[in-house]
Amino acid sequence: MKDARHKNIMFYLKGHWQLYVLLLIPLAFALLFKYGSMFGLVIAFKDYKIVKGFWDSQWVGFDVFKKVFGMRDFSLAVRNTLLLNSLTLIVGFPMPIILALLLNEIKNKYYKKVTQTLLYLPHFLSFVIIGAIAYQIFGLNSGIVNNLIENAGGTRIPFLQKDTQWLITYVLITVWQSMGWGTIVYLAAITSVNPELYEAATVDGANRFRKIWHITLPGIKATVITLLIMNLGKIMSGSFESVFALRNVATTKYTTTIPILIYQLGITGGKFSESTAIGLFQSVIALILVLAADWIAKRLGEEGLI
């Protein structure tokens, strides 16, 4: 019996060994760069000293975590990560849905195509460019918006130079950057709604708003729920590039998110054990949230994510 199975496998490999050879290349990259870096996580449980290296540094158990959890900057970073993500979610989640519903109402093909092309544009630009442009637009002394405000007789607003204003500007910019691209999934979902439903509703005398409310929205409900759960699962993940490109020395209250703190503490400050512990804490929470989101989505009868 065992022999027969062995023979089977050998026969299979003889025909298909090349598939495994192909897989060696991606496996090597995944193991070296993705799994390889996971070994470095042990230094969250060690008092890592560069001169001693990974192996010879002293084990300290959860001491690093205890130290990190007591840091003022740590709780600040966790709060800021959750704050920025939830504000972006609250403001940014409905926007693509609204835009998609309205785009769907536009019957002029060219108008639709041109506006869509413009709406997708910010998605293709780096956050450095977006950050640089943001300062050209919202800068205090020479930004165009403040120039217009002053021309109209108002006083200049520190959009990016004061904490609260920065927070609002940041949320608006990130929402602006992603809203157009976000419509794609919804527009695709809308095309799968049965057109007979609209015809029947027209016969019944339903106006446009009622058709959107009673046919289109229920038609894309599944997509909306899946994406909402998926986004809730990402609430603990930090976005480094967007915050880093928009922050400045004047605004530190909300810009210290977890990845920014890790960067300052670890790469700039050389405190590798502490910053690794913070990163591990975030990764574990983020993983749990994603798994929970997947479980809930499947529970609700939607497609899972994993």
Add this chain to the structure above:
Amino acid sequence: MSNQTKLSARAANGIADTLIYLFIGIVALSCLFPFIHVFAKSISEEAYVIANKVFLLPKGFSTEAYKKVFSDSSILTSFYVSVVVTILFTALGMLITLCAAYPLSRKSLKGRKTLTMIFMFTMYFTGGIIPEYLLMNSLGLLDTWAVMILPLAFSPYNLMIMKTSLQSSIPDSLIESAHLDGASEFTILSRIVIPLSKPIIATLSLFYAVGRWNAYQDALFYIKQNVSLRPLQLKLYYLVVSSTESFQAAVEGSAQLTNPEVLKAACIIFATVPILCIYPFIQKYFVQGTMVGSVKE
């Protein structure tokens, strides 16, 4: 319905239409105006920019700022670094993606589930910033070309899209019959699978290329000492966003431009134009790829 209600319904419809067109138009223009403004600034005469007089149309005309940008060798070097890195990274990324996606798309592959799990797990859990940094350090990759090409070349997200696409576009029977004809897996991949998957290969190449062109986080972490290896986005960050670096010509004292705003604007346009030029052509591939990514088997 009476004629009158029909008419008023039509009028209401027309008003709604106008409002929708107007709203979408305004939002779409909000995505265009920032660039027009920065462009106008970049070709305006400096005095007008300093006086905050430039809005959507340039005032005066001067290409002085662009001359500065093109005579700054460090900006041109950064551009060159970005181009080379993007090309090599895209080629390597596609090689890895194809080598993983084709075997995993074969339902008969033994160990398919486990291998897929190994690849996909990296989408949800990673070592994180510091362990990755230390790994690059111990591999001796800091301040090298390779650090911007190798580590991110394996992308589980792109792999998933490729795999889904291969499964839906290439019938099993086609591969089985090629197999029966004695074709090796390498032949099947190069003669059947790749020619049949040109659209998705184009799409994912663009995902890789645009992603690489735009990213600056890894370069910020890994390129520290060797400043001539800074890619364009990182150079732009130091030059324009954090303003910790000045323009070469300005340092040499040959500058006629005293205000950095015009130069910054020219720099932004310089870095944006490559994307703007190819954007209209690549947009549809991106839309398709995103759709494949959102549909699971």
